[in-house]
Amino acid sequence: MFYRPQDDHGLPLNPFSAIVTPRPIGWLSTRGRDGTGNLAPYSFFNAVAHTPPQVMFATTGKKHDRDGTKDTLANVRETGVFAVNVVEVAMCQAMNLTSGPWDKDVNEAELAGLELTECSEIDCFRVARAPATLECRLTQIVELPGPSNFVSFGEVVGIHLRDDCITGGRFDITRFQPVARMGYRDFARITETFSMPRPGEQAE
Incomplete structure (x- = not known):
């Protein structure tokens, strides 16, 4: 099968989101200039640089109560900061609940029954029991082709690791x-890992 994205693929659901998988989920916490908080997951998210550490997330689409975008990007534009919380399987239902099309005044974390705490380096909150959180300062926002498509880049200025997730250093x-x-409504949890040293390297 071959199709051009601008044409009809003829399948019940768009296959594009099922091709680039698995994708890490950036569970972004943000706070607007007025103090209103937002918590939402983004799977168009990844690390993009090591020194200094940098990440990106992409927003697509818009909400009726925001100016051409969604709550997360609107808050980041106002404050220049965001936090990325890592999602563990024990929190997947809460994460999914925060993905709803809630009005900007709705507190998603409260809706999902999550405990929050303040970040250390930025004026934002984070999910207290997340395995890890990256505190980020915005470096740039890039507008992409298409309606309401934006990529935001941030430098990681603080990292929280939950103590029970550190073993053997x-x-x-x-x-x-x-x-x-x-793809679609499907998720996966990572239960097994394996190591492969690069050519010329010793296994750790």
Whole structure:
């Protein structure tokens, strides 16, 4: 099968979101200039640089009560900061609940029954029991082709690691089973890992 994205693929659901998988989920917490908080998951998210550490997230679409975008990007535009919370399998239902098309005044974290705490380096909140949180300062927003498509880049200025997720001097993802986005309504949890040293390297 071959199709051009601008044409009809003829399938019941758009296959594009099921091709680039699994995708990490950036559970973004933001706060507007007026103090209103927002918590929402984004699977168009990833790390993009190591030194200094930097991440990106992409927003697509818009809400009726925001000016051509969604709550997360609107808040980031106002304050220049955001926090990325890692999603573990124990929090997947709460994460899914925060993805709803709630009005900007709705507190998603409260709706999902999550405990929050303040960040250390930025004026924002984070999910207290998340396995890890990246505190980020916005570096740039890039508008992409198409309606309401934006990519935001941020430099990581603070990192929280939950103590029980550190074993043998390493951040151990098997201790909490991270959740990844697959296609459509499908998700996956990571329960097994394996190592492969690069050519010329010694195994750790």
